[in-house]
Amino acid sequence: MINKIDWFKKIFEEFYSPLCNYAFKITGNKEEAEDIVQSLFIKFWESPEFNKIGKIERYLLRSVKFKSIDYLRRKNKTQQIQLIDIHDNKLDSGLEFSESDIEPLLAYFAAKLPPKTREVFLLSRKSKKTYKQIAEELNISIKTVESQMGRALKQMRNLLKEHGFLSLIISL
Amino acid sequence: MDDIYNILAKHFLGETTIIEKKAVFEFKSNNPVEFKMLSELWNKDGIEIHEFDSAKAWNEFKRKIENKPKNIIPRYKKIHNIAAAIAFLLITAISIIYFYNGFIFSDEILVENESKGSKQIELIDGTEIWISRNSSLSYSEEFVKNTREVYLEGKAFFKVSENKNHPFIVYTDNLTITVLGTSFNINSAANKTNISVKAGKVLVESQKTEEKIVLNPNQSATLENEKLTSSETTYRNYLSWMTGIFEFNNTPITDVIADLNTYYNNRLILDQSFKYDCNLTAKFDGADLKQVIEIIETTCVLKTVIENNQFIIKKK
Numbered sequence: 001m002i003n004k005i006d007w008f009k010k011i012f013e014e015f016y017s018p019l020c021n022y023a024f025k026i027t028g029n030k031e032e033a034e035d036i037v038q039s040l041f042i043k044f045w046e047s048p049e050f051n052k053i054g055k056i057e058r059y060l061l062r063s064v065k066f067k068s069i070d071y072l073r074r075k076n077k078t079q080q081i082q083l084i085d086i087h088d089n090k091l092d093s094g095l096e097f098s099e100s101d102i103e104p105l106l107a108y109f110a111a112k113l114p115p116k117t118r119e120v121f122l123l124s125r126k127s128k129k130t131y132k133q134i135a136e137e138l139n140i141s142i143k144t145v146e147s148q149m150g151r152a153l154k155q156m157r158n159l160l161k162e163h164g165f166l167s168l169i170i171s172l
Numbered sequence: 173m174d175d176i177y178n179i180l181a182k183h184f185l186g187e188t189t190i191i192e193k194k195a196v197f198e199f200k201s202n203n204p205v206e207f208k209m210l211s212e213l214w215n216k217d218g219i220e221i222h223e224f225d226s227a228k229a230w231n232e233f234k235r236k237i238e239n240k241p242k243n244i245i246p247r248y249k250k251i252h253n254i255a256a257a258i259a260f261l262l263i264t265a266i267s268i269i270y271f272y273n274g275f276i277f278s279d280e281i282l283v284e285n286e287s288k289g290s291k292q293i294e295l296i297d298g299t300e301i302w303i304s305r306n307s308s309l310s311y312s313e314e315f316v317k318n319t320r321e322v323y324l325e326g327k328a329f330f331k332v333s334e335n336k337n338h339p340f341i342v343y344t345d346n347l348t349i350t351v352l353g354t355s356f357n358i359n360s361a362a363n364k365t366n367i368s369v370k371a372g373k374v375l376v377e378s379q380k381t382e383e384k385i386v387l388n389p390n391q392s393a394t395l396e397n398e399k400l401t402s403s404e405t406t407y408r409n410y411l412s413w414m415t416g417i418f419e420f421n422n423t424p425i426t427d428v429i430a431d432l433n434t435y436y437n438n439r440l441i442l443d444q445s446f447k448y449d450c451n452l453t454a455k456f457d458g459a460d461l462k463q464v465i466e467i468i469e470t471t472c473v474l475k476t477v478i479e480n481n482q483f484i485i486k487k488k
Contacts, residue, residue, distance in 0.1 A: 150178030
């Protein structure tokens with residue numbers, strides 16, 4: 001059986017940077033984002049329930065979201081009201097996602113991609129390069145570019161599914 | 173054939189061949205929602221990744237956890253064990269399930285009950301909570317320091333240990349419930365939140381309208397269509413989902429079945445193609461489901477068919 005500290009190290013390595021990206025997108029403050037994620041891991045470590053949390057990713061994302069919004073609330077009261085309004089609108093319309101949910105999630109998604117996949121993904125989505133240009137620049141085959149991009153898309157889909165976007169829409 | 177996601181990724185960027193377009197079209201007609209979402213997100217601009225030093229942060233994490241005193245939790249527990257009075261609280265809230273609901277906790281622990289029965293947990297202040305199936309509870313790990321706050325989706329029974337300096341607060345999607353006195357219950361039915369007090373005092377506040385009601389023993393509050401009302405408690409079986417003890421007093425058979433299903437995991441189905449005019453007066457004490465059904469069959473002249481581990485009850 002894996003011991004607690006090793007298990008935490010694994011979780012930490014996997015989630016630290018993506019969660020910081022997520023928190024940064026909400027708070028707009030790099031240091032605050034790191035503080036939020038760091039103290040979440042401390043709380044997680046100290047919790048007697050730490051090994052009873054089934055869906056770790058969901059728990060971590062949820063907690064980072066709460067903390068980030070809490071930070072905004074403390075910093076600026078009007079900001080919080082705005083966020084809650086967006087939230088309510090989403091409930092009413094059902095089918096639209098709110099920007100406040102999607103942008104942090106996309107930052108998290110991109111940061112969580114495996115390094116090779118991420119490199120290809122960013123060249124395509126950020127630098128707007130074609131598959132051919134990417135293949136040439138990275139000195140890999142077009143087929144590899146295709147499969148890396150497909151992997152990224154699949155990961156995006158899994159994240160949406162995990163967080164209920166897909167099931168929510170289908171059930172409406 | 174390539175993975176459909178490879179093809180979709182190309183399609184969204186306008187790189188597909190004619191043969192591939194066919195596969196895309198097929199996927200689109202089978203999964204219109206997923207297709208729409210992915211195409212919107214995939215082409216979204218402004219994705220940026222910032223570098224965060226995970227190794228440095230891990231060292232800091234290790235240093236912090238090694239320097240922390242280890243006996244914080246037991247100490248709290250001891251203090252609260254001295255407080256002898258216990259508050260009871262049952263809450264049920266039907267909540268809409270959507271992505272991330274709630275803004276209340278900054279650092280929370282989530283406990284979900286996906287099992288078939290109720291699940292019991294104990295918080296560090298000594299409060300015991302029974303969480304109903306398909307329900308979840310979140311609470312802050314620091315919750316004893318200021319106010320004791322928990323957030324509930326679904327149904328749960330609370331046995332709250334008393335602490336005058338730190339009120340116990342339960343949040344549902346639309347209500348804030350504060351424990352004022354010693355002993356009480358909260359409960360609900362479909363599309364509304366309902367709270368019933370057994371003994372003691374509870375403050376119920378609508379988060380939207382800020383309307384407040386104080387409940388005393390044997391009183392209930394209901395939130396429905398944003399309206400908060402209170403009345404005397406007449407419903408007896410609000411704890412039955414957990415205890416299996418049912419009391420029916422001239423209760424219509426449809427209500428009997430609905431109540432029983434809260435404990436027997438929706439295994440009873442009343443055939444809706446008949447009209448039933450039978451009222452039942454009976455007491456069940458965690459009985460075997462077959463025995464319960466036999467009593468209902470005899471009293472109301474019904475018969476039961478078993479299908480897929482469910483009991484379908486119809487007229488004889």
